[in-house]
Amino acid sequence: MKSGGALLGGLRFGFGRRVPVVLQSEAAECGLACLAMVAGYHGYETDLGEMRRRFTASLKGMHLSRLMQVAAELRLDARAVRLELDELARLRLPCILHWDMNHFVVLTDVDRNGATIIDPAHGRLTLPLSEVSEAFTGVALELVPAANFEPAARKPSVSLRALAGSVEGLRSALLRVFALALVLEVLGILGPFYMQWVLDEVLVINDHSLLTLLGLGFLAVTLFTAAFSVLRSWVILYVNATLGVQWATNAFAHLMKLPLDFFERRHIGDVVSRYGAIQNIRQTITTELVSAVLDGIMASALLIVMSIYSLELTAVAIGILLLYLLLRWVAYEPLRAATERHIYAGATQQSHLLEAIRGVQALKRFNADSARTARFGNLLVETTNQQIREQQLSILFGAAQHLLLSAGHVAVIWLAALQVMHGGFTIGMLVAYAAYASQFIGRGDGLINAWISFRMLRLYGERLADIALAAPEKNVESTYLGPDPAPHLLAKNLAYRYGADEPWVLEDVSFELAPGESLAVVGLSGCGKSTLVKLLLGLLTAERGELLMGEVDVRQLGLRRYRALVGSVMQADTLFAGTLADNIALANPEASLDDIVAASRAAAVHDEIAALPMGYQSLVGDMGSVLSGGQQQRVLLARALLAKPRVLVLDEATSHLDSLRERQVNDNLRALGITRVVIAHRWESIVQCDRIMRLSDGRLKEVSRQVLEGNLLHQPDAELV
Numbered sequence: 001m002k003s004g005g006a007l008l009g010g011l012r013f014g015f016g017r018r019v020p021v022v023l024q025s026e027a028a029e030c031g032l033a034c035l036a037m038v039a040g041y042h043g044y045e046t047d048l049g050e051m052r053r054r055f056t057a058s059l060k061g062m063h064l065s066r067l068m069q070v071a072a073e074l075r076l077d078a079r080a081v082r083l084e085l086d087e088l089a090r091l092r093l094p095c096i097l098h099w100d101m102n103h104f105v106v107l108t109d110v111d112r113n114g115a116t117i118i119d120p121a122h123g124r125l126t127l128p129l130s131e132v133s134e135a136f137t138g139v140a141l142e143l144v145p146a147a148n149f150e151p152a153a154r155k156p157s158v159s160l161r162a163l164a165g166s167v168e169g170l171r172s173a174l175l176r177v178f179a180l181a182l183v184l185e186v187l188g189i190l191g192p193f194y195m196q197w198v199l200d201e202v203l204v205i206n207d208h209s210l211l212t213l214l215g216l217g218f219l220a221v222t223l224f225t226a227a228f229s230v231l232r233s234w235v236i237l238y239v240n241a242t243l244g245v246q247w248a249t250n251a252f253a254h255l256m257k258l259p260l261d262f263f264e265r266r267h268i269g270d271v272v273s274r275y276g277a278i279q280n281i282r283q284t285i286t287t288e289l290v291s292a293v294l295d296g297i298m299a300s301a302l303l304i305v306m307s308i309y310s311l312e313l314t315a316v317a318i319g320i321l322l323l324y325l326l327l328r329w330v331a332y333e334p335l336r337a338a339t340e341r342h343i344y345a346g347a348t349q350q351s352h353l354l355e356a357i358r359g360v361q362a363l364k365r366f367n368a369d370s371a372r373t374a375r376f377g378n379l380l381v382e383t384t385n386q387q388i389r390e391q392q393l394s395i396l397f398g399a400a401q402h403l404l405l406s407a408g409h410v411a412v413i414w415l416a417a418l419q420v421m422h423g424g425f426t427i428g429m430l431v432a433y434a435a436y437a438s439q440f441i442g443r444g445d446g447l448i449n450a451w452i453s454f455r456m457l458r459l460y461g462e463r464l465a466d467i468a469l470a471a472p473e474k475n476v477e478s479t480y481l482g483p484d485p486a487p488h489l490l491a492k493n494l495a496y497r498y499g500a501d502e503p504w505v506l507e508d509v510s511f512e513l514a515p516g517e518s519l520a521v522v523g524l525s526g527c528g529k530s531t532l533v534k535l536l537l538g539l540l541t542a543e544r545g546e547l548l549m550g551e552v553d554v555r556q557l558g559l560r561r562y563r564a565l566v567g568s569v570m571q572a573d574t575l576f577a578g579t580l581a582d583n584i585a586l587a588n589p590e591a592s593l594d595d596i597v598a599a600s601r602a603a604a605v606h607d608e609i610a611a612l613p614m615g616y617q618s619l620v621g622d623m624g625s626v627l628s629g630g631q632q633q634r635v636l637l638a639r640a641l642l643a644k645p646r647v648l649v650l651d652e653a654t655s656h657l658d659s660l661r662e663r664q665v666n667d668n669l670r671a672l673g674i675t676r677v678v679i680a681h682r683w684e685s686i687v688q689c690d691r692i693m694r695l696s697d698g699r700l701k702e703v704s705r706q707v708l709e710g711n712l713l714h715q716p717d718a719e720l721v
């Protein structure tokens with residue numbers, strides 16, 4: 001039973017409330033964005049950043065059932081309905097429609113001719129029913145506030161300090177810029193007096209010596225002005241550079257501290273574009289912040305000076321500025337929406353570009369390059385269209401602004417001239433007043449523009465917040481004071497899934513591995529072996545269960561210390577741009593060449609590196625394209641061995657090697673006596689391990705070698721999984 005308040009809250013009078021537009025930034029977030037819009041309509045104002053932090057969506061997106069769960073957490077009663085197109089009008093609006101089989105949109109209005117929807121990927125659209133019919137799958141989600149629904153005002157936007165981290169020397173540098181600029185402004189305010197004196201004092205009585213004095217005096221003022229203005233630009237340059245470097249480094253350092261699943265849930269282009277938001281924020285701060293403060297002070301000072309001349313005329317100038325403020329206020333929302341769509345389209349295009357570069361080989365092999373180019377063209381047109389729309393709006397409002405301000409200026413001079421005719425002003429006062437009024441309107445214009453820019457900054461701030469406010473990896477530092485634990489691994493009931501609405505990939509994984517022992521984990525493709533490896537390396541955190549090394553919980557040992565003890569080679573490991581030596585010495589850049597050679601020998605790759613013309617100084621591309629697949633794997637193994645790990649975790653680390661090399665590598669590893677966990681499909685690698693376990697249905701079970709060998713004989717294709 002609903003409370004009366006909640007029922008009344010559901011009434012719609014057709015005015016007042018409007019569904020806010022929340023644009024998604026990734027394909028998988030359409031469901032979250034739709035919920036944010038409906039919740040916003042009912043009074044729970046939120047944004048995508050907050051939604052993402054509260055309800056993680058995996059890259060695969062959300063099912064309807066998960067949407068209903070999230071709706072329940074937002075205290076909205078959700079009801080999924082199946083209906084025909086002509087029944088849309090019976091839905092309680094706004095509601096969510098399942099769209100094109102893989103998307104969600106919000107339906108805000110529907111009548112006989114068409115429907116208005118908000119597509120989180122494109123914004124508000126009005127479509128004829130024929131188009132709705134093509135995309136609508138027949139499933140809708142009605143949402144009404146539950147009895148315990150609580151409206152919430154949007155949280156104040158994140159502070160710049162939280163976004164930027166601490167920036168040294170910013171305050172003092174800004175103060176310096178401010179002081180210099182203030183001097184300049186005061187000098188600037190003297191200019192109109194010069195005109196007034198020349199007109200009223202010099203010309204009237206033909207006073208040559210006064211003219212000379214005034215001329216020299218104001219020439220000196222001009223010189224000072226030039227010098228201060230150079231100094232101010234210099235300091236701004238310094239602030240810009242300092243802020244830029246510190247800020248970008250802070251954000252990068254924070255990005256590197258984020259847990260792996262932050263990256264696994266996002267597209268690389270999106271992360272890059274969000275990181276790029278720093279540029280826009282910095283630009284606004286350094287160019288607009290100081291001038292906004294100055295404009296405010298100067299506008300007030302000018303207002304006082306102008307009031308001394310004439311109160312009525314000053315009221316007119318204020319009126320003009322207020323009209324201008326109204327114009328900007330009306331223009332704000334369309335401009336903000338256009339800017340947001342522009343940013344979103346740009347990020348999508350960037351993702352596409354990065355993905356195409358990374359996958360260029362596959363695109364060529366499948367003759368998909370022209371289709372990819374066409375899609376890129378479409379995205380580019382979309383971005384450009386949004387940019388054109390943004391600029392068209394700017395041009396229109398710019399013209400209106402120019403018209404208003406110029407007309408205002410004419411009016412002020414007109415009225416001041418009337419004052420001269422009535423004897424209230426001298427000619428000099430008219431000229432000086434006109435100059436002050438023009439400065440005042442200019443300052444007011446600057447102040448209003450800065451206010452708009454700062455409001456727009458929120459858009460970029462919210463994008464950056466996704467990185468800056470994401471929680472860094474936990475348990476990185478050690479709280480265990482004892483010596484390094486023995487390489488004895490104990491996993492107890494580990495469980496993991498990639499999202500709250502995803503199935504458990506690992507349900508109950510337990511095993512124990514004594515020092516020096518080696519364990520092969522086999523299982524069907526997709527059963528969760530790589531996921532288990534990521535848990536063992538502390539890259540993912542188990543939802544349940546614990547992992548101990550030498551009886552010390554890994555959380556207590558700290559991930560940094562644990563990772564220094566555990567070496568690994570992963571399926572999709574990459575080399576970095578640089579020399580082979582740099583790559584092998586990744587964990588220990590100070591390592592001697594002897595250490596590097598020893599690790600390479602153990603990984604059976606030394607001879608091939610030594611045979612290269614530049615040996616260990618050979619450069620590899622950032623995708624390692626100089627080396628063959630098998631060579632890359634062995635270089636990666638050398639990199640893991642260089643740090644002298646106590647435990648080695650290998651996820652299909654020798655899959656590209658021929659059997660001879662594989663045996664050689666395995667023999668070397670065995671001789672080193674390192675505790676090993678090996679994920680492999682090939683018999684060669686499995687058979688050399690002391691124990692074999694099979695992962696299936698989220699559980700790990702010991703398999704006897706004989707059974708596996710028997711399987712091999714009878715079903716050569718099935719045994720290795």
Ligand SMILES: Nc1ncnc2c1ncn2[C@@H]1O[C@H](COP(=O)(O)OP(=O)(O)OP(=O)(O)O)[C@@H](O)[C@H]1O
Pocket residue numbers: 058059060264265498502505523524525526527528529530531532
């Ligand atoms: N980032 C992710 N988000 C959501 N699901 C994921 C993610 N990564 C993997 N999965 C899912 O988890 C399951 C296990 O994946 P995993 O990569 O661990 O399998 P695997 O046993 O290593 O497979 P293979 O032998 O083919 O490498 C798969 O069903 C996969 O769809």
